[in-house]
Amino acid sequence: xxxxxxxNSLKSRTIDYKNINTTLISYIIKNEPSFSSCISxxxxxxxxxxxxxxxxxxRRLNIQIRLGEFENIRQEIDKCMLCGxxxxxxxxxxxxxxxxxxxxxxxxxxxxxx
Amino acid sequence: xxxxxxxxxxxAGIETACSLQELGLETLIIEKEKQIGGHLNNWDTLFxxxxxxxxxxxxxxxxxRKKSITIYLNTTVxxxxxxxxxxxxxxxxxxxxxxxxxxxxxxGFSLFNAQRKEEYGYxxxxxxxxxxxxxxxxxxxxxxxxxxxxxxxxxxxxxxxxGSRDEKSGNHYCSKVCCITAVKQAIKVKQLSPxxxxxxxxxxxxxxxxxxxxMYREAQEKWGVQFIRGxxxxxxxNIDGSLQLKAEDTLAARPFKMSVDMLVLxxxxxxxKSTALFxxxxxxxxxxxxxxQPRHHHLSANATNIDGLFTAGTSIAPLSVFDxxxxxxxxxxxxxxxxxx
Numbered sequence: 001x002x003x004x005x006x007x008n009s010l011k012s013r014t015i016d017y018k019n020i021n022t023t024l025i026s027y028i029i030k031n032e033p034s035f036s037s038c039i040s041x042x043x044x045x046x047x048x049x050x051x052x053x054x055x056x057x058x059r060r061l062n063i064q065i066r067l068g069e070f071e072n073i074r075q076e077i078d079k080c081m082l083c084g085x086x087x088x089x090x091x092x093x094x095x096x097x098x099x100x101x102x103x104x105x106x107x108x109x110x111x112x113x114x
Numbered sequence: 115x116x117x118x119x120x121x122x123x124x125x126a127g128i129e130t131a132c133s134l135q136e137l138g139l140e141t142l143i144i145e146k147e148k149q150i151g152g153h154l155n156n157w158d159t160l161f162x163x164x165x166x167x168x169x170x171x172x173x174x175x176x177x178x179r180k181k182s183i184t185i186y187l188n189t190t191v192x193x194x195x196x197x198x199x200x201x202x203x204x205x206x207x208x209x210x211x212x213x214x215x216x217x218x219x220x221x222g223f224s225l226f227n228a229q230r231k232e233e234y235g236y237x238x239x240x241x242x243x244x245x246x247x248x249x250x251x252x253x254x255x256x257x258x259x260x261x262x263x264x265x266x267x268x269x270x271x272x273x274x275x276x277g278s279r280d281e282k283s284g285n286h287y288c289s290k291v292c293c294i295t296a297v298k299q300a301i302k303v304k305q306l307s308p309x310x311x312x313x314x315x316x317x318x319x320x321x322x323x324x325x326x327x328x329m330y331r332e333a334q335e336k337w338g339v340q341f342i343r344g345x346x347x348x349x350x351x352n353i354d355g356s357l358q359l360k361a362e363d364t365l366a367a368r369p370f371k372m373s374v375d376m377l378v379l380x381x382x383x384x385x386x387k388s389t390a391l392f393x394x395x396x397x398x399x400x401x402x403x404x405x406x407q408p409r410h411h412h413l414s415a416n417a418t419n420i421d422g423l424f425t426a427g428t429s430i431a432p433l434s435v436f437d438x439x440x441x442x443x444x445x446x447x448x449x450x451x452x453x454x455x
Contacts, residue, residue: 063363
């Protein structure tokens, strides 16, 4: 109603853990268990060729997957060139390239892409 | 005159006494409680081995018997006075005093009283407990895991740094052992109740010791414990007794809310109240954080500013059981060389 008069209502930015879509994170952890040991150090992003040129941020992808927010992932995931430098620097030994592949597969398999 | 009077019959005091006895010195332990062992009596298992705390106590009970170490239980030291001849007169609650060549302050620490962080709702909301309460629960019941209302919790949250690294509590220091204790307890919750989701809210994770990092990874990979970087700002109770948490997920850079069935506050260390008494009666130097100031951090970590007055264990700072026992062993050597020089 108020919108008709030029008002806008803002969507809450608060993360609500009750309503998180865990489909993708469960799928990734099942197939690449090392992903759960991420400590958000950012080594992967620092070395990433794509991050050097675009807003692609693989560290942040981890958080967005955990929070079940796929919108940004859909837009960003194809910027990865699968060079695997992130895999070489990860202190936790996470197979990040496999994680990227699982994200791509998962988005399609569970119909998370529009 | 006694060679060494030890204040406190916790593991620091007992280990000091055992080592001194082996070095041929006569010791006396004064303990305020009705039993030895101090805080360890209230603990279920020790990190990182998950060894039962009672095994350690049994070992020391046996050592005391074997070495015939004298202990006065139910006795509180009220003041320490240095005499002109360099010895000490130690006054107690029993209206007797002891003369001793040296004194060891092994009177330990106090746990932070979580009620002082009122916004976390301890003793206000039924399902808010402390890490010490949880150890008691584990000690009493090792088969099922329920919250204080008797429900198997869907979600449990551990809050790190309660009363530590917090100027608002008057404690700016890190209590060192709470991070690894939370990891240990989180794993235990998952073992007892695999369907429960477990979250740890931390500011920094400080997993410095041998085996700690391995345990952290075990919690992440094997047990699926989720670590969220952010400090809890407030807690409110829902009508069904569950708790609504508000904090920021600082890595996602957004506020979040979460409802949990149980909240565990990782309470930190504070200096024992006796430390202030001893400071007033004999002038032992204390740090800003109210613990005793060692004479030299690296080279004489057991000596104090007063000749013949030594420390063992957590009277100087928060320490793990591992560090406490090493500090206590070192105390015995420092005292031995002081007496025999």
